[in-house]
Amino acid sequence: MKEYLENVFKKASENLDYLNEINLQFSVPQQKGFGDFSTNAALMLSKKLKKNPREIAREIIDNLPVEKEIIEKIEIAGPGFINFFFTPDFVASIVPEVLNEKELFGKSNAFAGKRAIVEFVSANPTGPLTVGHGRNAVIGDTVARLLEWVGYDVTREYYFNNAGRQMRVLGESLKFRYLQELGEEVEFPEDYYQGGYITEIAKKLVEKHGDGIKNEPAEGIFKQVAEAEIFEDIKKTLARIGIEFDEFFNEHSLYESGKIDEVIQKFKEMNLTYEKDGALWLRLTELGNEADKVIIKSTGEPTYRLPDIAYHTTKFERGYDLIVDLFGSDHAATYPDVLAAVKALGWDVSKVKVLIHQFVTIVQGKEVVKMSTRKANYVTLDALIDEVGADVVRYFFNMRSMTSHLNFDIDLAKKQSDENPVFYLQYAHARISSILRMVAGEGIEAKVDNIKLLTTEAEQNLLKKMWQFKDEIFNAAVNFEPHKVAAYLEELAAAFHKFYTDCRIIGSPKKLAEARMSLALASKHLIKSGLTLLGISAPEKM
């Protein structure tokens, strides 16, 4: 429908020059009486042309070469909106299209041949993933799925750091627990990792080695084992919600490959560094940022900023057309520095899209739970999945815009898992599957010969909703807004449930039954596509 309007307006613009001067917008009006599509073109032009918008609207309409078989009625409404009403026959014509393309319907090749990298999660292996990481993981994976949907070849990458102070502390924490398991009296420092998972790993070490490694340094086997075990755990958790990474990028490799030195060298050549107080500073003020920052500490160790910069240059060197970084608002302050530095190194940072999601506030009853891996005060993502299931977790994190803070009441989540809207979507899919099973014995097939019979309000509304599918998903993808998919799917499912209640298939005259069956089947394909994009299962039975 939208494509049709765009075409018609294009033809009209041959007569009306001014149509080329504005960005034409077609939208689906919220109010029913305002037609299937609406444009505010006349309103946008009125100031420019200094003319009454309703007169402009009239002129536009007179120049639109519309066909009667497709557009039933065009109205000028309110201050000058132009509202379009499509014919029921044309509305129904989407069914054969969907049935032809099935679950490929609505896919776009707008970005075919382009490569994208989405970096997300990127939690260091110091402990299990928390509910907070869950939001990042789910949004990141869904963004990746959406980019694939519009044609990108997508790499999912997890960046991690297994060096530095926190990992040293982790190794030492494990060694302490190990010694405790052996029965030795050691006082466990308060600022070490308190989580029970460390003790679990320690028990494994005792089983495997007895006291044979008690004199090994914490930096050695203890750190290695802790990291390996924790990483396995993280991967398992992610797999439970359908997330698999293509690459795990170790920060340390940047040192081995000489990338870090190379970057420092370039900065020095560009005279972007200076030494002060024994540290090496980067002249970020010269690049337009607020303050210069240390990139190498007086101890000789780099700050996180330096490897971050080097890491991003590798993303460019690997030839990606789109570089997506997703992280929580606590990291929001660091990326301007990284981007400025990468830009100074000559890369086109307009390829980088930084997505920042707000935090998940965990509430239990009325208490706010402050999450800290170090203090072992957190709710793991695993525990949440155990409690409510993978589909609910995926849906929950997908259904809200990432820019808003999210209050997560654990007690409520458990209580409401029965009422979660995800079941509403899945139920629609299961219902259609059920009809398909029932109908098999009745000799009713999904046939598109008589789709013109789909004229009731419920049928037409469902059909119109299906027309929006392609645009809605496309917009969600290019704007990096997974929650739009969820919102649209709820509308689609609602339209289907209404159709299901109002329009019987079994028991209707054969031609009508077949037409309705084709509509139901088409709905099934779209609901399944949507659920798959969100990473949620589409059950045949519930």
Add this chain to the structure above:
RNA sequence: GCGCCAGUAGCUCAACAGGAUAGAGCAACGGCCUUCUAAGCCGUAGGUUAGAGGUUCGAGUCCUCUCUGGCGUACCA
């Protein structure tokens, strides 16, 4: 102090580049199962979009100020 994100129904959140009467779900109340799954459908109630100014045909959306919350503001990551 400064910077970023937010404040919308009792609760959790939507509202597509400013568009028409601000919408859903949950919670509340009232209806609908002898026919394809009632995890559904229909209806009622619920709002000065934190507050005050401004911009214009038109503001939840843009600008200014105030209030409230989250996150930053390191030679931590």
